[in-house]
Amino acid sequence: MTNDREFDAIVIGAGFAGVTAARELNARGLRPLVLEARHRIGGRTWTDTFDGVMIEYGGGWFSPRQELAMKELGRYGIPLVKDVLPVPEWAVFPTGDGKLESFDGGEALGRLGELLTIIFERSDELLPDPHDPLAAGERIRAVAGQSLRERLDGLELAPRDDKWINTLVAGFSGGYSKNGAYEALAQWWQLAGGELAGWITIEGQAPASGMSALAQEILNDAQARLHLHTPVTRIADDGRLVHVTTASGKRFSAPVAVVATPTNVWRTIDFEPGLPAAHAEVAAQGISVPHSSRVWLRVRGGFGPVHVRDDEGGLLTPMFTHAVLDDGEQLLTGYSQHPDFDPSRPDHIRDLLARLLPQAELVAYKAHDWGRDPYALGGWALRRPGQLFRLPELQQPHGRVTFANDGIANGWHGFVDGAIETGFRAAEQATVIASR
Ligand SMILES: Cc1cc2nc3c(=O)[nH]c(=O)nc-3n(C[C@H](O)[C@H](O)[C@H](O)COP(=O)(O)OP(=O)(O)OC[C@H]3O[C@@H](n4cnc5c(N)ncnc54)[C@H](O)[C@@H]3O)c2cc1C
Structure with missing residues (x-):
């Protein structure tokens, strides 16, 4: 001893x-x-390189609104690299019955932003101090048992809107929006400033x-x-x-x-x-979230930066361009919350890419499965x-x-x-x- x-x-x-x-x-x-x-x-943060490009298998981005993280970066003199993600020129989004369709990137992501603003409307009343999530007392207690799915049901959105926003909130909830608390994502929204401009800063700036x-x-x-x-x-x-x-x-x-x-x-x-x-x-x-894999894919295909979202329950969603490389190939990054997703199988990754982005030819990939990792047993909280x-x-x-x-x-x-x-x-x- x-x-x-x-x-x-x-x-x-x-x-x-x-x-x-x-x-x-x-x-x-x-x-x-x-x-x-x-x-x-x-x-659950792990920096690696992929063909000379720095990648993260887990946590990778900071928002300037994350004050404790900003303080640490300042303390050690590490700058944040701004706007590392290219703006998507086009998007592949679900339309229903398991089908995916191409949209203009600005149109699809713009609508997602509007929908976020709708679902988090009046969340400032639930979370007047977002660093103290129980501060609103009875008001927050009244909704703390509500799932994101229940929140969407209460809004009665048009079917396509419901599908689009649901794929986003389901992703954060670990695959299914019934599993994530509405108050939890509303807290992220309020922490980010209670507006879309702040929310967008959660992704895209890295140490x-x-x-x-x-x-x-x-x-x-x-x-x-x-x-x-x-x-x-x-x-x-x-x-x-x-x-x-x-x-x-x-x-x-x-x-x-x-x-x-x-x-x-x-x-x-x-x-x-x-x-x-x-x-x-x-x-x-x-x-x-119980299942969480992060995948990095090098693809060729001669297309511009893209943002892909599959339906709730999809095996790899979202997936988007992280960088356009010098030779025109792209580095995509994708997330999976599905228990059947197996990043150890190249054929599985190829089949998924053929469904989500048939224009892309897989050159190589790297991945980590946090759900099967015994010292994580899941992804982000x-x-x-x-x-x-x-x-x-x-x-x-x-x-x-x-x-x-x-x-x-x-x-x-x-x-x-x-x-x-x-x-x-x-x-x-x-x-x-x-x-x-
Ligand atoms: C795919 C993905 C993307 C993410 N993106 C972002 C992002 O962009 N920005 C962001 O801020 N956050 C992001 N996160 C979340 C972020 O990574 C985590 O919130 C954060 O790293 C958690 O830190 P932690 O110290 O609480 O836990 P961990 O980082 O999990 O640390 C726990 C440690 O305990 C060790 N451990 C476990 N069991 C034992 C044991 N029995 N004995 C000894 N040691 C043990 C583990 O090995 C680990 O080192 C992401 C997470 C994932 C999975």
């Missing part, structure tokens, strides 16, 4: 929540030990050095001992110390632990004593209907154990900014616990 006092706190997981917690613990005079399951840090480099800068500042390739399987709190056991049977103990894994992973860790009711409930449901009620409990420590991840943020839940927010909170809580 390792039970020296070379560290005062154990941080489990080195995603943005974990590295922030570690740095802030160090800033408060506590020496952190970071245990990370993978061979790399960064969690010049990539997300992994920013996570590394934060971790460097933590002066932490880091153990990679160290999955944690058990966390036992005896009231005086927290004993953390790894898959290889190693045990580390400290007066406090920060569990900075995704909520979806809590169910794979043996907690002693068991998790409180709210934590156990969301651990079973998951807050992150988006609360399910009713989960907002649990948020205050989920942010509380459990004995000597505190929690941090993008799903339990007050502000930008489902984003790196939210993960950073929870890292700050968990470090503050852990410092108090360690002093007892």
